[in-house]
Amino acid sequence: MPERSVTFGEYIASTRKSKSMSQKDLAINLEISPQYLNDIEHDKRTPSAPQLIDKLASILDLKPEYLYYLAGRMPEEVKNKKLDEKSFTQAWHAFRRETEGKK
Amino acid sequence: MKMVRDLTGRFKERPHYEAQELDYECETIICTFLRTLYGQVKFPIQTNDITKLIEKHASDLDLYADLTEYGMKVEGLTKFIPKKKPQVCISKDLSVSTWGENRLRTTLTHELGHVIFHNYLFQMEIEAPKSSLQICKRDDIITSSKSPGRDWMEWQAGYTCGAFLMPATFVNGSTKNYCRSQGIQVPLKSSSSHKEGLIEAVANEFQVSKDAARVRISVLNLL
Numbered sequence: 618m619p620e621r622s623v624t625f626g627e628y629i630a631s632t633r634k635s636k637s638m639s640q641k642d643l644a645i646n647l648e649i650s651p652q653y654l655n656d657i658e659h660d661k662r663t664p665s666a667p668q669l670i671d672k673l674a675s676i677l678d679l680k681p682e683y684l685y686y687l688a689g690r691m692p693e694e695v696k697n698k699k700l701d702e703k704s705f706t707q708a709w710h711a712f713r714r715e716t717e718g719k720k
Numbered sequence: 721m722k723m724v725r726d727l728t729g730r731f732k733e734r735p736h737y738e739a740q741e742l743d744y745e746c747e748t749i750i751c752t753f754l755r756t757l758y759g760q761v762k763f764p765i766q767t768n769d770i771t772k773l774i775e776k777h778a779s780d781l782d783l784y785a786d787l788t789e790y791g792m793k794v795e796g797l798t799k800f801i802p803k804k805k806p807q808v809c810i811s812k813d814l815s816v817s818t819w820g821e822n823r824l825r826t827t828l829t830h831e832l833g834h835v836i837f838h839n840y841l842f843q844m845e846i847e848a849p850k851s852s853l854q855i856c857k858r859d860d861i862i863t864s865s866k867s868p869g870r871d872w873m874e875w876q877a878g879y880t881c882g883a884f885l886m887p888a889t890f891v892n893g894s895t896k897n898y899c900r901s902q903g904i905q906v907p908l909k910s911s912s913s914h915k916e917g918l919i920e921a922v923a924n925e926f927q928v929s930k931d932a933a934r935v936r937i938s939v940l941n942l943l
Contacts, residue, residue, distance in 0.1 A: 639772050640783065652815070659782055
């Protein structure tokens with residue numbers, strides 16, 4: 618089983634830094650306190666609302682489904698697979714194809 | 721800079737910087753960074769930009785860390801980790817305080833000094849150093865820049881703290897402007913009635929406490 622390469626917080630922090638944003642800048646955009654964002658980035662807390670994950674995805678230009686996965690908001694059998702972004706995306710597309718085929 | 725024997729026993733050898741060397745290095749780093757962000761150099765440097773500069777050189781900056789296990793007066797620490805960039809932790813109490821903006825700025829730049837000037841020493845160690853935590857107590861952060869006889873790492877970080885926030889060329893310029901406006905000569909005599917006015921002008925221009933401005937003006941021999 619592959620090791621999960623990043624945690625939710627690490628992924629948010631590294632993406633934010635790659636866009637030259639400070640924690641305060643991102644917190645202002647998200648309309649949350651810098652302390653709350655700091656706690657999220659250090660995996661002390663997870664986002665309480667799906668809206669916040671959607672906002673993070675939108676502002677940081679990330680795939681929301683991967684953020685939901687990292688945040689543990691997926692069914693148990695998917696949640697514990699420790700997938701990296703590429704493996705997750707492949708699995709996600711396969712799942713989508715399968716569910717759409719059943720419709 | 722030259723390497724000299726480290727009498728603290730932390731390393732075999734340690735870097736010895738003249739104050740002017742640290743002034744030059746810090747001014748170059750801060751001005752280059754500000755030009756990258758804004759295309760110009762303008763002071764005071766924003767606290768937000770100091771955090772960006774730390775994040776550029778450190779693997780992690782935790783601005784809301786619980787540092788009580790290291791002592792009640794500990795407001796910042798730098799963790800040096802083999803084969804990785806260092807981690808910086810700032811006390812949550814300091815970050816959330818409504819009164820501590822200047823203290824936060826001096827603590828951040830003090831830790832930035834450790835990150836930039838000391839990390840390579842830990843990376844060069846063949847055997848793991850005895851301590852990889854550099855713990856910075858509030859009382860030492862400003863005063864450590866005055867007395868090079870103390871722990872050299874703390875002195876260097878203390879000196880760079882002032883040099884990042886108040887680069888020498890810019891403090892010299894501000895002092896000259898202030899003295900010209902008052903019709904007086906640089907350097908000021910320590911008994912001069914204009915001393916407090918100059919300290920206040922520098923403190924306001926660079927967004928630092930009067931204590932930090934006083935120390936900086938003093939080490940630059942402007943007073």
